[in-house]
Amino acid sequence: MNNVKPDLGYSEAVIDHFQNPRNVGKIEHPEGIGRIINPVCGDVTELYLRIKGGTIEGATFQSLGCAVTIASASVFTEKIKGCELSTLISGQDEEVVRRLVGLIESDLGELPAQKLHCPPATVQAFLEAVEQHSQKEGNMELAARIKALVPLVSNYYKRGTKRDGE
């Protein structure tokens, strides 16, 4: 078993979710799949959703990514299970993206600056999965709304990529 010690700038929560990730794997015939290649580092995250009657009944992931990416997807899939989709995406666009990123970061604690680009990939994968679901349902209005949120995620990838003072 991996014995990573919490002296790498990671919280206990990051290490816990990295070493014991929840909800790993695929969902058979999911309502939506999002597949993201992190634009900063190239790590891959896939997120699968089971959505019934507007409720997220299941969420799983697979990731070829770093400890923070795995921990992010683990926390996020735990938190959105049982949630109403409409509640997760209610509000102004910026507010929605901030809330979704916050679902992860509120649990993982302070991250090293060079790892701040990791959590947004899970959020983007989620949005892509919801967009796919919306299209399958023929709800093009929702699909368009979700599509408009994706560019806002890109701001979160940029965090920590500049040196102090830039």
Ligand code: FES
């Ligand atoms: Fe690539 Fe974390 S997502 S380093």
